[in-house]
Amino acid sequence: MSNKNKNIYMGTKAETLFLLSKLGYNIPKVYYFTVNEWKNSKKDILNKILSTFKNTKKVAVRSSSLNEDTDNLSMAGAYKSFLNIKLIENSLIDGIENVISSFDASQKNQVLIQEMVNNVIMSGVVMTKVLDDGSPYYVFNYDDTSGKTDSVTSGNSINKTVYIYNGVTDLDFDSKLLLNVLKLVQSLENTFSDIPIDIEFAVDKNQKIQLLQVRKITTKSNWDKNIHNQISSRFDYLKSFIQNIMKKRINIYGSKTTLGIMPDWNPAEMIGVVPQPLASSLYRELITKRVWSRAREVMGYRKMPNIDLMISLYGRPYIDVRNSLNSFLPAGLKNEISEKIVNAYINRLDNDPHLHDKLEFEVVLTSYDFQIDEKLKMWYENILTSAEEDEYKGLLRELTINAINKNENNTLDKALSDIEYLKTIQNDIEKIHNYEIMFIIDKIKTLLEECKQYGTLPFSIIARHAFIAESLLRSLVDCRVIEKERIALFKKSFSTIAGEMSSHLYQLNSGEINKETFFSTYGHLRPSSYDILSQRYCDRKNIFDGDVVEPVSLEKFELTSQEVQSIQELLDKHNFRNFNPNDIFNYAQKAIIGxxxxxxxxxxxxxxxxxxxxxxxxxxxxxxxxxxxxxxxEVLEIPYSPLHNHYEKYFRNKIELNKANYNISSSFKLSYLIRSTKDLYIVPVQRSIPNFIGNKKIEGEVVFFDPHDKKIPQLKNKIVCIEAADPGYDWIFTKNISGLITKYGGANSHMAIRCAELDIPAAIGCGDQPIERIINSNYCILDCQKEELYPITL
Structure with a gap:
């Protein structure tokens, strides 16, 4: 192929492919003609097709309209094309006539005949800039499983999307095939100088890359002309920051770190992938600055240096996984063991990145459970010596037993007591008066300190207890001393605050209580709890519209005699001799409700x-x-020192600057898991393995709810899609939904628990690409038994 011919004429689809074939690019054999030529010389054209493709079994009959692939309109999919047409006159005539019937009246429209590519191992589309904003990434959307050439363009397959920064080098690639496709794309960029292009390709079993289409990207006029430079100028600084944060740190175990958007305190779920500055800074202040590690220290984990759990990469929040892992080490663990185990955890996550949202169940041993020996052998065999394993397990056992123990030092009871104290000081807290500026700031600071000391700190402790309880329950199932269905029944035998809200909403609907009473308890809730743009329940005018589901009755649960015997034997075997089976279940219930x-x-x-x-x-x-x-x-600094400008002008300038940075952060394409600087250059779109809840299979219409929407859509009997598994969405369970799908969230998230309680089938934490396909299809099948979720096109 050649890359020296610049500014060649980009005509219709057929004309462009023909010209590229003359330049040496691999193009499946091409023949094209106009509608007028077909009408006047049908027989001659058929003979020409048969002779041109005489050694070909099948061809594609494709549209090549004059108003297709223009500067301003791609008209993608507007006209018909037919694949795998046999070289038989009647089949060719049918295909050609059907394509022509989809055109407008112009006689100059063209029909393109091409040889079919056989034995396809990969097909896809590459854009040389991001379609939405023109940021400097190649966008690869490809299918390497179905063997079809149109699976990506038709939207009828599960495909992969990868963003590749335009400063990438050959050494950044793990896939030679993707690298070869990129080489072709870069050659085409040189051929069509300064024109952003959209390229369709197929790769056969011999790894020969065939060009199927090249056209201009038509959204260029909408792009910010500076976006390329704005991203590029920051990229080197970002790379340097990542290099530095990956280095060995004082008083932190682990030779390197990994950054993720969903491990541990899961910022993707709680504040979003690109949160506004206020939401991100509030989350940091209340949780990830210091509260997160103090809560674990109280429970018997190691004392951490005063470091943040979350970092910000140009406005995108990431968890520093090494810091997280260090905080899960039990106090007193020897340095050598700590270093080995943290490195092993990071290596497991790096090698199995799909576990990034399951860190505390499938990567890290954060507490003792009854499968700990099996996990160590399966995941970390030969990492520790036998003596080191015994020490590690012993400290985790001590930490777990202390968590369950009902004594005066029990951290769960202390945390619940602190929460009750916070509740007592919340009388009249929601009455917002027209206070003076300084008083408002003073009030905010007071509330922040109260919230940390008596709110997020005890909540963090209680949440850790709930993780420990969940781990114990899961290990009981894995040890086959109780069935999974019995654990599900246990979780339906008690009510959480969300269940109480459902009952109160039902009472409101039936006239037993009024709106003021309901809102006095639940009015503060909002989807996306840290987002000032998300309306509270009390501000949503139509939250009571539609039918309200009658509350689900609690199930009765009691361990059978066989379960009691089997669990007690397991407790004794693992030196939990001061506990009986009911202690474990009572602890789990208290932690989950709490x-x-x-x-x-x-x-x-x-x-x-x-x-x-x-x-x-x-x-x-x-x-x-x-x-x-x-x-x-920026809000709280007002009382600290006088400004050099008018208040309004001062803040307007800050807001405009922050807006500009926010827009740039949205244009950065960063991976859900950053293991090294290589992950800055090649960025796969997240395709998580969902956490399926229940064992039902449903299919139905999909409704997406955005927390910023003021009008609530009709949700009854719908499969509801939301971005995060946030408790502010609890009201949807009163609307008789048939199922729930979330983009972010883990197996132990709030929504996972609610769906288990209410026996609502759910897929929690699906990731970007799967949920977009579901939303766009408007209809899907959710099979929790088979752990399958897929769109249906009606």
């Missing part, structure tokens, strides 16, 4: 903080959208 309740209580403080910030903004004619673009510190 986690949901404590989250419910502390979010009242959080909600008031957001409303006070909105109220503060009104003093300067700043909207909620404006305020979302200020960080918490």
């Amino acid at each position: 986690r949901e309740y404590s989250k419910f209580i502390f979010t009242r403080h959080l909600s008031v903080i957001l409303e006070l910030i909105a109220n503060w903004g009104k003093h300067f004619d700043l909207t909620r959208k404006d305020m979302s673009m200020l960080s918490l510190n």
Whole structure:
């Protein structure tokens, strides 16, 4: 192929392919003609097709319209094309006539005949810039499983998407095949100088790459002309930052780190992949700055240096996994063991990146459970010596036993007591008065400190207890001393705060209580709890519209005599001799109920903080959208020192700067897991393995709900899609939904628990690409028994 011929004429689909074939590119054999020529010389054209493709079994009959693939319109999919047409006159005539019937009246429209590519091992589409904004990434969308040439363009297959930064080098590639496709794309870029292009290709079993289409990207006029430079100028700084954070750190075990958007405190679920500055800074202040590690220290994990759990990569929040892993080491564990085990955990995650949202169940041993020996052997055999394993297990056992023990030092009871104290000081907390600026700031600071000390800190402790309980219950199932269905029944035998809300909403609907009573308890809740733009329940006018589901009755659960005997034998075997089976289940129930309740209580403080910030903004004619673009510190610094400018002008300048940075952060394409700087260059779109809840199979219409939508769609009997498994969405369970799908969230997330309680089939934490396909299809099948989720096109 040649890459020296610049500024060649890009005509119709057929003309462009013909010219490229003359330049030496691999193009399946091409023949084309106009509608006028077909009408006047049908027989001659058929003979020409038969002679041109005489050694070919099948051809493609494709459209090549004059208004297709123009500067401003691609008209992709607007006209018909037919694949695998046999070289028989009647079949060719039918195909050609059907293509022509899809055209407009112009006699100059063309029909393209091409040889079919056989034995396809990969097919796809590559764009030389991001379609939406023109940021400097190659966008590979490909199928390497179906063997079809049109699977990506037709949208009828599960395909993969990868963003490749345009500064990538050969050494950054693990896939030689993708590298070879990129070489072809770069050659075409040289051929069509300064024109962003959209390329369709297929690769056969001999790894020969065939070009099927090349056209201009038609959205160029919508792009910010500076976006290329804005991304490129920051990229080297980003790379340097990653290189530095990957280095060995003082008082932190592990030779390197990995960064993820969903491990541990899961910022993707809680604040989003690209949160506004206010949401991100609030989350940091209340959780990931220091509260996260203090909670674990209280429970018997190692004392951590004063470091953050979450970092920000140009506005995109990531968990520093090495810091997270260090915080799960039991206090007193020897340095050598700590270093070995942290490195082993990071290596497992690096080698199995699909586990990034299952860190605490399938990567890290955060507590002792009854499968710990099997896990160590299966995941980390020969990492520790026998003596080191015994020490590690012994400390985890001690930590777990202390967690379950009902004594005066029990951290679960202490945390629940702190939450109750927070509740007692919340009287009249939601009455927002037209306070003076300084008083509002003072009030926000007071609420933040209360929220951390009596809210997020105890909540973090209770949430860790719930993880320990869940791990114990799962290991009971894995040890075959109780069935999985029995654990599910146990979780339906008690009610969480969300279940109580469903009952109260039903009472409201039946006239037993009024709206004021309901909102006095639940009005502070909002989908996306840290987002000032997300409306509270009390602000949503149509939250009560539609039918309300009658609350689900609690199931009765009691361990059978055989279960009691088997579990007791297991407890004794693992030196849990001071406990009986009911102790384990009572502990699990208290931790699960407590986690949901404590989250419910502390979010009242959080909600008031957001409303006070909105109220503060009104003093300067700043909207909620404006305020979302200020960080918490930018709001709180007002009483510290006088400004050099008018308040409104000062904050307007900050907001505009933050908006610009926010838009740039949205254009950065970063991986859900960053293991090294190579992951900055080649970025796969997240395709998580969902956490399936229940064992039902359903199919039906899909409805997507955005937390910023003021109008609530009809949800009855629908499969509802939401972005995060956030407790602020609890009201949807009163709308008789048939199923739930979330983009983010783990097996132990709030929504997973609610769906298990209510026996609603769900797929939690599906990732970007799968949920987009589901939403776009408007109809899907969710089979939790087979662990399958796929769209249906009607």
